[in-house]
Amino acid sequence: MTERHLQPLLHELVGVVLAPTSALGDPAGQIRPVGVQGVFHADARVLSRAELRIDGREPEGLAAGPDGPHGARFVSTARWLGDPHPDPTVRVDRIRRATPDGLTEEVHVVSTASVGVRATVSVDLGCDLAPIEVVKSGDDRPALPAHPGPDGGFGWTAAGITVTVHGEGATAYTDGTHATAPRLAWPVELPAGGGSTVLRWRLTVTDPRAVVAAPAHDPDWAHPEVRADDRRLARLLDRSLADLRALRLVEPTHPEDVFLGAGVPWFLTLFGRDSLWAARMMLPLGTGLAAGTLRVLARRQGSRVDPATGEAPGKILHELRRHEFALSDAGLRLPPVYYGTVDATLLWVNLLHDAWRWGLPAGEVEPLLPHLEAALRWLGEHADADGDGLVEYVDTTGHGLANQGWKDSGDAVRFADGTVARAPIALAEVQGYAYEAAVNGAALLDAFGRPGGDAWREYAHRLAERFRATFWVDGRHGPQPALALDRDKRPVDSLTSNIGHLLGTGLLDHAESTQVAKLLATEAMTGGFGLRTMSRADGGFSPLSYHCGSIWTHDTAIALGGLARSGFDDAARTLAEGLLRAAEAFDYRLPELYGGDDRDALGRPVPYPAACRPQAWSAASAVLLLQAAVGLYPDVPSGRVALRPLAGSELGAVAVSGLRIAGTPVDVTVTGYGEVSLTNAPTHLAPGHLPTLPVPRADREALPFR
Numbered sequence: 001m002t003e004r005h006l007q008p009l010l011h012e013l014v015g016v017v018l019a020p021t022s023a024l025g026d027p028a029g030q031i032r033p034v035g036v037q038g039v040f041h042a043d044a045r046v047l048s049r050a051e052l053r054i055d056g057r058e059p060e061g062l063a064a065g066p067d068g069p070h071g072a073r074f075v076s077t078a079r080w081l082g083d084p085h086p087d088p089t090v091r092v093d094r095i096r097r098a099t100p101d102g103l104t105e106e107v108h109v110v111s112t113a114s115v116g117v118r119a120t121v122s123v124d125l126g127c128d129l130a131p132i133e134v135v136k137s138g139d140d141r142p143a144l145p146a147h148p149g150p151d152g153g154f155g156w157t158a159a160g161i162t163v164t165v166h167g168e169g170a171t172a173y174t175d176g177t178h179a180t181a182p183r184l185a186w187p188v189e190l191p192a193g194g195g196s197t198v199l200r201w202r203l204t205v206t207d208p209r210a211v212v213a214a215p216a217h218d219p220d221w222a223h224p225e226v227r228a229d230d231r232r233l234a235r236l237l238d239r240s241l242a243d244l245r246a247l248r249l250v251e252p253t254h255p256e257d258v259f260l261g262a263g264v265p266w267f268l269t270l271f272g273r274d275s276l277w278a279a280r281m282m283l284p285l286g287t288g289l290a291a292g293t294l295r296v297l298a299r300r301q302g303s304r305v306d307p308a309t310g311e312a313p314g315k316i317l318h319e320l321r322r323h324e325f326a327l328s329d330a331g332l333r334l335p336p337v338y339y340g341t342v343d344a345t346l347l348w349v350n351l352l353h354d355a356w357r358w359g360l361p362a363g364e365v366e367p368l369l370p371h372l373e374a375a376l377r378w379l380g381e382h383a384d385a386d387g388d389g390l391v392e393y394v395d396t397t398g399h400g401l402a403n404q405g406w407k408d409s410g411d412a413v414r415f416a417d418g419t420v421a422r423a424p425i426a427l428a429e430v431q432g433y434a435y436e437a438a439v440n441g442a443a444l445l446d447a448f449g450r451p452g453g454d455a456w457r458e459y460a461h462r463l464a465e466r467f468r469a470t471f472w473v474d475g476r477h478g479p480q481p482a483l484a485l486d487r488d489k490r491p492v493d494s495l496t497s498n499i500g501h502l503l504g505t506g507l508l509d510h511a512e513s514t515q516v517a518k519l520l521a522t523e524a525m526t527g528g529f530g531l532r533t534m535s536r537a538d539g540g541f542s543p544l545s546y547h548c549g550s551i552w553t554h555d556t557a558i559a560l561g562g563l564a565r566s567g568f569d570d571a572a573r574t575l576a577e578g579l580l581r582a583a584e585a586f587d588y589r590l591p592e593l594y595g596g597d598d599r600d601a602l603g604r605p606v607p608y609p610a611a612c613r614p615q616a617w618s619a620a621s622a623v624l625l626l627q628a629a630v631g632l633y634p635d636v637p638s639g640r641v642a643l644r645p646l647a648g649s650e651l652g653a654v655a656v657s658g659l660r661i662a663g664t665p666v667d668v669t670v671t672g673y674g675e676v677s678l679t680n681a682p683t684h685l686a687p688g689h690l691p692t693l694p695v696p697r698a699d700r701e702a703l704p705f706r
Helices: 132-136 233-246 272-281 286-299 344-358 361-380 428-447 453-470 497-502 509-518 553-565 571-587 617-630
Strands: 013-017 021-025 038-041 044-046 049-054 060-066 071-077 090-099 104-113 117-126 154-158 161-167 172-173 183-189 194-207 223-226 248-251 254-260 325-327 333-334 473-474 480-481 634-637 642-644 656-663 664-670 675-678 686-689
Touching: 013 071, 013 233, 021 090, 021 104, 021 325, 038 104, 044 194, 049 090, 049 104, 104 117, 104 183, 117 634, 132 325, 132 686, 161 183, 223 233, 223 286, 233 248, 233 571, 233 617, 233 656, 248 286, 254 272, 254 286, 254 617, 272 286, 272 344, 272 553, 272 617, 286 344, 286 361, 333 664, 344 428, 344 634, 361 428, 361 480, 428 453, 428 497, 473 571, 480 497, 497 509, 497 553, 509 553, 553 571, 553 617, 617 656, 617 664, 634 656, 642 675
Parallel strands: 013 090, 642 686
Antiparallel strands: 013 021, 021 038, 038 044, 049 117, 060 071, 071 090, 090 104, 104 194, 117 183, 154 161, 161 194, 172 183, 223 656, 248 254, 325 333, 473 480, 634 642, 656 664, 664 675
16 A cells, blocks of 8 residues: 655644744654654754653653743653652753744753752754655655764754754764764752752754845834723734744845745745735734835746746746745645746735825835736736636646635635536636726826726726626525636536635625625534635535635635625624634634634634644734724825724724824724724824725726727
């Protein structure tokens, strides 16, 4: 029987991160040479083992938890030492912290024993320098032999990466059996009556070929103060902002432009879609992250047609790696700079527009306008290969991503009976993004005196008509937008969360939006802790499927945001409660996704075993939830700010200090009765209340696009 290589599980592991470094170990603090455990830098595992022992025995783990924004503390005991009674009298606290170029550990050995304690503490280490895709595929790499280093340390060098380890006051062993498992050892002697000592070691990585690096400065986004009747909201925001701080990255050649790496451990690099959505969600805290993300992606905007990479003129990339990303068992082989995404270009346009509305200065918008025009040309000339008026994708290489929307697993697009649709695929939400990009792009072109606005409004109008004619089908709960159209233009008739992304794009009219809100609120979609990616009633549903029944944090938040802004408060509050209950269960570090089981199955969400955690757009979802709660929607160029809070009788009162509009800190207060007030807003902004559907509509009298 052929051995199956399985992706390692990580749901029980404890992680620390300060990008581009992350570390994953077991709940007792050990980093064992199995699965995905290890220390990673950029896209390589730079340490595959770090096992602590006292006199050759492992301490017994008791607890683990955060220790600062980039650290974790592991508490254990050495019961065989100290006094001979049931209470442990020798305690070991292991404090691990990620740094931009490696990792540090402190081992605190504390005795309260009436007798003296004498022992040897050791840490056995190992390094395989395995690429992240090898780890993800479940393959093993042999440990590399260590070489002695200066000051009593040791290290490893391969593939342009140098890893060094040094223990303060430790003896290093690298000979014989320790060649591939080098050891640091410290003699410890504590007096009778109690005493303590602290042992320290450090891992340092030199990686000049890495395509990402740590920013040199602190985040420039706001950290608002939240006072809420529902205290889960403030706890979620605080933990999420700490994680987002840790996920910040830059390109080494452009250290001034910060973006968010997608997630730990698989995707800690630049991902077009993920980085754009996360920056968009973060706009209430300032426009700096959005500006950096836009510029980073603009510099790598496509300039030629290259089927091997998916590049096309004006197209925004999907992901950036040091080298080819290959998962042989999955038949996947992606080039280092890969453009296989159908939506990142549209999301880039929409982020630029929204950042402008939030107050991104004209001086930062104007240099990006040529990239805006190139992105719109991609939409007009390359996004609709068969000329049917819809945006679709197909992988022509045979080893790229078969699905190129956010649900990019190979089986993500399924009919209601569970049959997998065949490409080319036109996704529902992508048509919404395209409509929104056309209208938003037109607004930017008009505002900055560039031609083409009328043509893009007409494009949007025609796209809406085409969508209305082809996507709506009859479902169990009445009319519904299909998930997609397949290669034969058949509607893929499953009920999925994708339709939630249509709200607020302008593609739907009021009646259609009302029906979508009704569909999203059904028990088959919201019976878990958030919004299921697929209805429980559909044939392809599985609660632990990556995209066909699980619950994704960002997906739930996007639907919640659209529902709240469009006035569907009850449905939005249901999703908000689901996210907050999930946040409690995951210690307020919401994962990439989790199981879509019914709420009453376990009373808490089931972890998805390979989910990234922390993950950028999951953490940024806390900011989108906060924005929906207070209902703050500014339009700086027009001199207006709309207020439409979701908070009120169900969520309770919320007061937020330090959100930002056009760089100015503002405060929003929502009473328990839903009354809202805005203070300290820029003087030229006129507060007002948002209509039920504040969505842009295409100009019906515009000139034809082609």
